[in-house]
Amino acid sequence: MADEIPAADTRALGPVRLMETQEELAYELRAAEGAVFTGGRFLVGIGAFTFASLAFAYFYLRTSNNLGLWRPHHATAPTNYGAAVFAIVLADAMLTIIGAVRLRRGMVLDWQVAWWTAVGGNLLAIALQILILTRLGFDSGSSGYASCYIGWAVLNILLMLTTFYWLEVLLARAMRISRAVAEDGGPSQSRLPAARMFRASLDSATYFVVFGALIELLFWLLFYVL
Amino acid sequence: MAIRTTATHDLGTPGELPPEGVARARNRSPWLDFHVGTALVGAVAGFVIGHYIGVLIAGHDINVDNNGQNNVAICLSLGFGYLGWMAGIGGWNYPLAKMIGREPVGELPSSHWSRYFKYTLDHKVVGLQYVIGVLLFLFTGGLLAMGIRTELLNPVHHIIGPDRYIELVSEHGTVMMMMATSIVIGPLGNWLTPLMIGSRRMAFPRIEAFSFWTFIGGYMIILTAMPFGGFPTGWTGYAPLQTQASGGMDSYLCGFAVIGLGMITAGFNIAATVIHYRAPGMTWSRIPILTWSLLSTTSLLMFATPVLVMAGLFGILDRTALTAFYVNEHGGSSFLWEDLFWFFGHPEVYIMALPGFGIVGEMLPVFTRKPLFAYRVGAAGMIGVALLSFFVWQHHLFDSGINPDMRPLFMLTTELISIPTGFIYLVGMGTLWRSKIRFEVPMLFALALYFNFLIGGITGVYLSDVPVDVTVHGSFFVLAHFHYTIMGGLVFAFFGGIYYWWPKMTGKMLNKTLAKLHFWIMFIFFNFTFFPLLIVGLLGQPRRVFEYAHNLQGLNDFSSVSAYILGSSFLIFVWNFVWSTWINPVPAPANPWGSRGLEWQTPTPVPYWNFERIPVILSDPYRYGEPDPPPVADLGVPIGAAAAAQSFAAEVQLGLDEPGGSFRG
Structure with missing residues (x-):
């Protein structure tokens, strides 16, 4: 229902009555979709440099091995928990991809189930990562490895929180717009702007989750395998 | 008479559903909303809560007992203070509302002055907020x-004393570096980018507002360093001093991390806007040179700054969670900080330099009435500088433990970067060549940039050579060099830009006489301040040391007195700013400099939506001197004019006629 505003106010507000042609609307919508698409890729780039900093610290301290204190006695963070976190994040990424593919084929319920499961998995992985911090078996400043691991734990939690947030927001978004776009094919098919923007964000989120899984793989190898 | 309107009339993200609570927002007083006052309350509350939690966590830790300093409490109070600040300004409303699938309260176009104290989606308001x-x-x-x-007036008699002196030096350097990263991209980048590329809006206006209020949050955090005891490291924050320093170091690390967040988000938004929101016909070869410089800069902001944030995070972990990233005795390395810091720190130099060249690149064609010389070379030079800047950081370690075999490589990359920088410089010289210059105030600042940067740039080429660098490392020579590039380049460009675009931004002309007075005092005494420092540096005076040899007092005193006069020139600017904007405003002509730039084709003050119709760009903005140049843009014909003639002009009332068909919220 439209709200009303007295005419006197509109003078003070300036040109509130923006008249847009259909072409302009379409043009700006394409721009907005593109910005979300590119924004997702930028986010991956920003994330890559963020984690590259940690990887640099890892290799720098490992190579320097100051006073032989890179990793005394080959101390390792709890491997079982670490493997569990890695497995969950990997499974989440697969669920995210599968869900996105299903959505594209119009199977909205499949997508919702897959993504809600991924969201739950993310929360579980965060809890496990925090649990690991209580069972390290070494002091945070006891070695270069220990320091890097603490840094990784903090970053990993932030990464998983970001993923959790993005997936959850999209699920909430889909629920919110479902009624509005239902007659036009639902969120997976509708050509309405709300659905198109939703899909652009979903595409970027999927891309980001895959990036997160690759990061998880890399650092799992560095901290638990090598 | 009443008209129908919806919250579609704000600049939210396209595709949003109609926001809730619009009527409520419309009817209440502007001050009963989130604003800077509530932000301050939030910051104080967050600070207290963070401190309390920090005391609970680490209050009885043996390290805290031993040195009486609870870094956990300081970092948490700063972190929570920032979160409270952002909550108080309304920065979390949107992300939290999205979590439950709701749209946030929309923003209505407002001419009330309270909008300058709020979290706003209007890029022009954000730009002016950034100016302040x-x-x-x-x-x-x-x-x-x-x-x-x-303090440096006398080599042996001290006014401030050694401890306070190094704190002043550190705080000065950090504040200035933080400022310099955003001095163009914040005010002019945000204000001008959509106007220059023919867009009605920013790609991510909420992220844009987030970047500004985060920037101010960072300012407040770094100011807390002094009451926490300052930090003795200079702006570079080197370990192991960093690990040993008092609580002010926490402010430094947290402040840089927060500012870094603001820089990343600012770059992110502007880059996405330039890439996707260019008007039809605004091809890559037609975008203004300032936009090229901003785009190059955003790539550095997005990809170099995360490294600084991470370096800061590691430092915070060292000081709170007692990790040992930078502690040699526990398997860490103080050189790790140097590497991470300078991986950001050197690109930062270009974050500061490139927008300055973009600004003067806009001015030169206007005041010489000539096309910009070798536009494509200039744009390529900016991209080249941005790319190469990632490969030079090790030259900061020439004198501090780098493997000697690596020195030639980084000497080479550093010298290489002078080539694209030279391209950019020559674009300016080529434009000036045989031109009839109009010596308006902005042009004076532009010319001053070329003069100052010549000195800063040439001394930089010398410094890239290992033998020279090793000789003058840590001296006032280095200090004078980077002041010539940053202040002599960027700050002059910024003031030139303010004088140039202020009539567009506010519709008011700054007083010309006062402006010229400001310029000449600033230019002369800038050089009087810093040129002697090149000499005292060559004569061996070290940076960051409160005492120096007796024979250098004359030059130091000359520099100090000049610095006072240089400082007073800014008072003239402030007076002009206040006088011409509020006390005795003189309306500006529509296009006082006769520019062809697209931003000057809009009405003044610029409407909320910038352009009534999305413009169709017809030519580049630098075709001066041609007898009959084509117009820059068609501002009146909608996209696809023929098709549009058959379509209807629709009022944007999304979500009214067509559920879910909303376009913006």
Whole structure:
């Protein structure tokens, strides 16, 4: 229902009555979709440099091995928990991809189930990562490895929180717009702007989750395998 | 008479559903909303809560008992203070509302002055907020510089003393560097980018507002360093001093992390806007040179700054969670900080330099009435500088433990970067060549940039050579060099830009006489301040040391007195700013400099939506001197004019006629 505003106010507000042609609307919508698409890729780039900093610290301290204190006695963070976190994040990424593919084929319920499961998995992985911090078996400043691991734990939690947030927001978004776009094919098919923007964000989120899984793989190898 | 309107009339993200609570928002007083006052309350509350939690966590830790300093409490109070600040300004409303699938309360176009104190989606308001924000940084840093120069008036008699002196130096450097990263991209980048590329809006207006209020949050955090005991490291924050320093170091690390977040988000938004929101016909070869410089800069902001944030995070972990990233005795390395810091720190130099060249690149064709010489070479030079800047950081370690075999490589990359920088410089020289220059105030600042940067640039080429670098490392020579590039380049460009675009931004002309007075005092005494420092540096005076040899007092005193006069020139600017904007405003002509730039084709003041119709760009903005140049843009014909003639002009009332068909919220 439209709200009303007295005419006197509109003078003070300036040109509130923006008249847009259909072409302009379409043009700006394409721009907005593109910005979300590119924004997702930028986010991956920003994330890559963020984690590259940690990887640099890892290799720098490992190579320097100051006073032989890179990793005394080959101390390792709890491997079982670490493997569990890695497995969950990997499974989440697969669920995210599968869900996105299903959505594209119009199977909205499949997508919702897959993504809600991924969201739950993310929360579980965060809890496990925090649990690991209580069972390290070494002091945070006891070695270069220990320091890097603490840094990784903090970053990993932030990464998983970001993923959790993005997936959850999209699920909430889909629920919110479902009624509005239902007659036009639902969120997976509708050509309405709300659905198109939703899909652009979903595409970027999927891309980001895959990036997160690759990061998880890399650092799992560095901290638990090598 | 009443008209129908919806919250579609704000600049939210396209595709949003109609926001809730619009009527409520419309009817209440502007001050009963989130604004800077509530933000301050939030910051104080967050600070107290964070401190309390920090005391609970680490209050009885043996390290805290031993040195009486609870870094956990300080970091948490700063972190929570920032979160409270952002909550108080309304920065979390949107992300939290999205979590439950709701749209946030929309923003209505408003001409009430309270909008300058709020979290707003209008890029022009954010741009003006940034103007005040960066001036706040600049004058704070400037006052600290006056303190430094006062201490250096005499080599042996001390006014401030060694401990306070190094704190002043550190605070000055950090505040100025933080300011310099945003001095162009914040005010002019945000204000001008959509106008220059023919867009009605930013790609991510909420992220844009987030970047500004985060920037101010960072300012407040770095100011807390002094009450926490300051930090003795200079702006570079080197370990192991960093690990040993008092609580002010926490402010430094947290402040840089927060500012870094603001820089990343600012770059992110502007880059996405330039890439996707260019008007039809605004091809890559037609975008203004300032936009090229901003785009190059955003790539550095997005990809170099995360490294700084991470370096800061590691430092915070060292000081709170007792990790040992930078502690040699526990398997860490102080050189790790140097590497991470300079991986950001050197690209930062170009974050500061490139927008300055973009600004003067816009001015030169206007005041010479000639096309910009070798536009494509200039754009390529900016991209080249941005790319190469990632490969030079090790030259900062020439004198501090780098493997000697690596020195030639980084000497080469550093010298290489002077080539694209030279391209950019020559674009300016080529434009000036045989031109009839109009010596308006902005042009004076532009010319001053070329003069100052020549000195800063040439000394930089010398410094890239290992033998010279090793000889003058840590001396006033280095200090004078980077002041010539940053202040002599960027700050002059910024003021030139303000004088140039202020009539567009506010519709008011700044007083020309006062502006010229500001320029000449600033230009002359800038050189009087810093040129002697090149000499005292070559004669061996070290940076960051409060005492020096007796024979250098004359030059130091000359520099100090010049610095006071240089500082006073900013008072003239402030007076002009206040006088011409509020006390005795003189309406500006529509296009006072006769520019062809797209931003000057809009009405003044610029409407909320910038352009009534999305413009169709017809030519580049630099075709001066041609007898009959084509117009820059068609501002009246909608996209696809023929098709549009058959379509209807629809009022944007999304979600009214077509559920879910909303376009913006």
